[in-house]
Amino acid sequence: MCHYYIIIISLLLLLLLLSDVCIFTVIAFTGPLNCNKWDCNCTFTRQRGCCCAANDMYELENETFMRMKYLWHQIEELAGHVEHCTAAKKIAFKATINPDIAVMIPGTTDHCFGPFNSNVPIPYGIVALNHGNGYNPSLGIFTAPRGGVYVFSFTVYSSVSDGQRLYHKVQLMKDGDLVKDSATQRVILEMEAGCQVYLELVSGRKLCSSLELNIFTGYMLYPLYNSD
Structure with missing residues (x-):
């Protein structure tokens, strides 16, 4: 206005x-x-x-x-x-996992997302913010509407067994390539329009209990005008 x-x-x-x-x-x-x-x-x-x-x-x-x-x-x-x-410049999103996607693991009382035979993108289906409509909640993938420098962060929560390490379960991917893997991580990436970022669950791993505490966020720090 x-x-x-x-x-x-x-x-x-x-x-x-x-x-x-x-x-x-x-x-x-x-x-x-x-x-x-x-x-x-x-x-x-x-x-x-x-x-x-x-x-x-x-x-x-x-x-x-x-x-x-x-x-x-x-x-x-x-x-x-x-x-x-x-x-x-109004590009930002925040999404969490919908607990309803969890299923009971046979022989246990745990409700989990996974495990799978291959790496699977995590669908953060509950969207609290999606300025610029770059985030697709059905696929859990963010597509950059325009070129710029972006900040992404994710928090992974899961109940784990003795001897397990949470950071071996989730890794941040950019256009199919591994960027970081950790339980809680923030990264800054330079992206062109159309680049995609998503989180994937590593094969054979699972996220259990209170899935809504798993958060995926991102926003554009500043645009790159010569990249569009």
Whole structure:
């Protein structure tokens, strides 16, 4: 909404400037008005342009209107560019795992996500924030809407057996390549538009108990304008 206020203020300043120009022009004029046989008052009652000064005023009015129209177009175009630049910076998401995806492990009382025979992307299905619509909750994948430097963090929670290490279960992937693996981690990545980031559960591993405490977040730190 800010750019609309900028447009209104700009137009008001323009009108004030034009008003001052007209006033100073009238004050500075010292020559006679040669209206021939017509009085200048007849301009408003009889014939359009009958006064010699009327045509100049009409031309000035038309020129002023055309300039204002051009400036209005330029201001609208500028406002569009500002909106495009600022809107593109609003990229952020936060999602957690839906506990309903957990299933009971046979022979135990544990409700877990996994284990699987291969690495599986983790579907963080409960979305609290998704500015820019870059995050897909069905797949658990974030796709960069535009190039920039992004910050990602994830917190992994699971009940574990004796001797197990949580950081061997989850790893952060960028375009299919391993970036980090840890129970809690924050990374900064330079990404081009279309790059994808997701978390995957390592094959043979599982996440159990209180799955809603598993969090995946990310946001754009700043854009890279030459990468789009």
